[in-house]
Amino acid sequence: MKPWKNRLLAAAVAPLLLAGCRTTGARIAASAFTGAGPTFAQDDDPELVRDAVPFALKTMEALLATIPDDVGLMRTLAADFTQYAYAFVQQDADAAELAGRAAEARAGRERARKLFLRAREYGLRGLDELYPGISSRLRSARDLGPALDRVKKKDVDLLYWTAAAWALAITDGKSDMQLVSELPAPVAMMRRGLVLDEGFGQGAFHEFLLTYEGGRSVADGGGPVVARQHLERALALSGGNKLGPQLSWAETVLVQQQDRAAFEAELRRIIAFDVDGAPEHRLANIIAQRRARVLLAHLDDLFA
Numbered sequence: 216m217k218p219w220k221n222r223l224l225a226a227a228v229a230p231l232l233l234a235g236c237r238t239t240g241a242r243i244a245a246s247a248f249t250g251a252g253p254t255f256a257q258d259d260d261p262e263l264v265r266d267a268v269p270f271a272l273k274t275m276e277a278l279l280a281t282i283p284d285d286v287g288l289m290r291t292l293a294a295d296f297t298q299y300a301y302a303f304v305q306q307d308a309d310a311a312e313l314a315g316r317a318a319e320a321r322a323g324r325e326r327a328r329k330l331f332l333r334a335r336e337y338g339l340r341g342l343d344e345l346y347p348g349i350s351s352r353l354r355s356a357r358d359l360g361p362a363l364d365r366v367k368k369k370d371v372d373l374l375y376w377t378a379a380a381w382a383l384a385i386t387d388g389k390s391d392m393q394l395v396s397e398l399p400a401p402v403a404m405m406r407r408g409l410v411l412d413e414g415f416g417q418g419a420f421h422e423f424l425l426t427y428e429g430g431r432s433v434a435d436g437g438g439p440v441v442a443r444q445h446l447e448r449a450l451a452l453s454g455g456n457k458l459g460p461q462l463s464w465a466e467t468v469l470v471q472q473q474d475r476a477a478f479e480a481e482l483r484r485i486i487a488f489d490v491d492g493a494p495e496h497r498l499a500n501i502i503a504q505r506r507a508r509v510l511l512a513h514l515d516d517l518f519a
Contacts, residue, residue: 253516258498262504268299279337282342287372289341293376299328307504313513324387331384345370352449356396359403368411375419378404380412384424393430397468402427418452421445422460429467439468456493458485458503466510475518484508 258264258485273296278491279288306325339350340404366374381401388394403426409420426443431437442464449460469478485507490500510517 256496256498257494259502261498264498265303272296275310284344286344288342289337290373292339293334293380296330297376297380300330304330306502306506310509313509313516327385328350328384331380334380335377335384338373338380342377355399356399359400363403363407366407371408371412371415374404374408375415410450414452417457418449421449422463425449425460426463426467442468456494458488461485462503462507473518474513482511
């Protein structure tokens with residue numbers, strides 16, 4: 216059974232379970248959500264997933280209200296809200312911006328920001344359950360090293376999704392100076408995750424750092440050379456089966472370098488990729504291909 220079918224089945228039976236022994240029933244339903252495997256990764260129908268996910272998310276939130284100490288649910292909510300917001304809300308906002316629909320883009324980014332912050336809060340709450348007091352130290356962006364040294368490899372997924380949600384919220388909330396000032400926290404979390412488990416998500420930490428370092432100057436320790444190193448490790452760890460690293464490289468470095476020919480060639484390679492050849496990343500790759508097509512249609516807006 217596909218992951219989201221598992222989640223929807225749990226959502227359907229949850230009210231019946233809750234009608235009996237509330238806490239026991241909630242934990243049974245929660246286990247169906249949190250043990251269902253990678254989130255909607257293998258689905259080939261983005262629209263179906265877009266329509267199905269909100270119901271499952273709200274059901275998980277209801278379950279968490281019954282069992283507020285369930286870290287597995289917090290982890291799943293952090294991951295799923297982040298992925299939903301990025302795959303659908305953020306992508307629509309970015310497409311609207313490229314098409315010149317400024318008001319729609321602003322509204323979409325604001326909604327995405329709120330969803331990312333929601334995901335972050337579930338992640339921080341889960342980290343606090345495992346490592347009491349860690350969230351306040353992360354929020355203050357002080358003593359990040361000692362705080363993160365406590366985190367163990369077994370919790371690297373919670374660390375990743377919390378940091379990803381936080382960083383994405385900052386990207387969509389650049390006018391919020393308090394939020395922007397918190398950027399050192401998710402970056403430090405990603406660097407800690409890389410040390411704990413470089414192979415997590417087949418190079419997910421390298422994907423983040425590719426974008427982050429690619430957007431920084433050489434003087435600050437970033438730049439194309441550093442970004443290229445993360446690109447190569449991400450590709451190696453994924454066996455070249457994830458299109459995210461190539462897309463990030465194109466959008467971050469090639470646009471910055473104004474290398475239109477290389478950018479266009481990279482996007483065409485992404486579009487030509489056989490998504491069925493890597494079923495574990497099918498949905499993410501389909502979404503990456505859609506974004507590549509949108510970017511190709513707006514080359515003149517991206518390059519002088």
